[in-house]
Amino acid sequence: MDIKALSRDQLASWLQDHDIKPYRAFQILKWIYLRQADTFDAMTDLGKNIRALLSNHFTINRLEKIHIETSQDGTRKYLFKLEDGKHIESVLIPEKNHYTLCISSQVGCALGCRFCLTARTGLARNLTGGEMIAQVRDVARDLDDPKRLTNIVFMGMGEPLANYGNLIHALETITDSDAGLKFSSRRVTVSTAGLAHKLSDFGHATNVNLAISLNATDNRTRSMLMPINQQHPLEKLLEACRIYPLQPGRRITFEYILIRGVNDTLEDAKRLVRLLRLIRAKINLIPFNEHNGCDFLRSEDSAIHQFHEILLRNHYTAIIRHSKGEDISAACGQLSADRTAHKA
Numbered sequence: 001m002d003i004k005a006l007s008r009d010q011l012a013s014w015l016q017d018h019d020i021k022p023y024r025a026f027q028i029l030k031w032i033y034l035r036q037a038d039t040f041d042a043m044t045d046l047g048k049n050i051r052a053l054l055s056n057h058f059t060i061n062r063l064e065k066i067h068i069e070t071s072q073d074g075t076r077k078y079l080f081k082l083e084d085g086k087h088i089e090s091v092l093i094p095e096k097n098h099y100t101l102c103i104s105s106q107v108g109c110a111l112g113c114r115f116c117l118t119a120r121t122g123l124a125r126n127l128t129g130g131e132m133i134a135q136v137r138d139v140a141r142d143l144d145d146p147k148r149l150t151n152i153v154f155m156g157m158g159e160p161l162a163n164y165g166n167l168i169h170a171l172e173t174i175t176d177s178d179a180g181l182k183f184s185s186r187r188v189t190v191s192t193a194g195l196a197h198k199l200s201d202f203g204h205a206t207n208v209n210l211a212i213s214l215n216a217t218d219n220r221t222r223s224m225l226m227p228i229n230q231q232h233p234l235e236k237l238l239e240a241c242r243i244y245p246l247q248p249g250r251r252i253t254f255e256y257i258l259i260r261g262v263n264d265t266l267e268d269a270k271r272l273v274r275l276l277r278l279i280r281a282k283i284n285l286i287p288f289n290e291h292n293g294c295d296f297l298r299s300e301d302s303a304i305h306q307f308h309e310i311l312l313r314n315h316y317t318a319i320i321r322h323s324k325g326e327d328i329s330a331a332c333g334q335l336s337a338d339r340t341a342h343k344a
């Protein structure tokens, strides 16, 4: 069993069951996450017996790096192979002074959003917490200066809230400031397609940032783009956002992919203003990344700017986000873990 599948408390109680002081869990996890140890033998401040016991019961898995593709803008797309031979992708995005890593939470996805390549494969399985954590740990080790990796976004393959228990475990380790990966919760964001019934639990279980992939302002358009809207229509989703237990000073990010002639009219922008009125919100406008096999087109520049202008005029913080890594299919909605696209 991969030891990363255990939380600190679970490891402490396992140690206790084997007559080892639970505080050793802290030491072991520090070796794994802070010192990037690959073997229990490397953990020189543990006695030989403990190291042997751990080696007999656990492994410290790394993901198998099949391919790394680098975009003209410096974005790096990692194709990883999992223990069972399945594949996932993670995307490292260079910003001015730091890196952001976009990670996957499932192999494929069941939600079927029409603008997303991941949707085509359907859902193969959930990732374990250890596999989510490993994407961060393994990419950090690849960097000359791992400290520059400061931001994590769960916006890769899969719907994170559909893999709830494993997501919470991964978030605990990623944000554990003693013996975990030490990311500030302010710099970790989980994006959901809108599983409204999970939002309250999520908000009480963690204090990382929440993003909602909204993409439409009426139920007919949203259900066409995102079939999950039939189960969790806009009213239900936005009500869950209104009562979401937001930390002081935080806002919910609403992502809005702008698709020509589908959701980018003046009326859409005005409706969006009304819909978000009672929510502490900021908005990311993402011009659609065109890709093969999908008929949607990116909105005209004039429509994008007009939409943006209306949000600004209504005092919203709204940013036009041009996705990076488009030339290597690493941009928003383009992840497919399609091995045939890689020269492994």
Ligand code: SF4
Residues within 6 Å of the ligand: 109, 110, 111, 112, 113, 116, 117, 118, 119, 156, 157, 158, 159, 193, 333
């Ligand atoms: S956009 Fe996200 S939730 Fe929708 S199909 Fe793609 S991966 Fe799944």
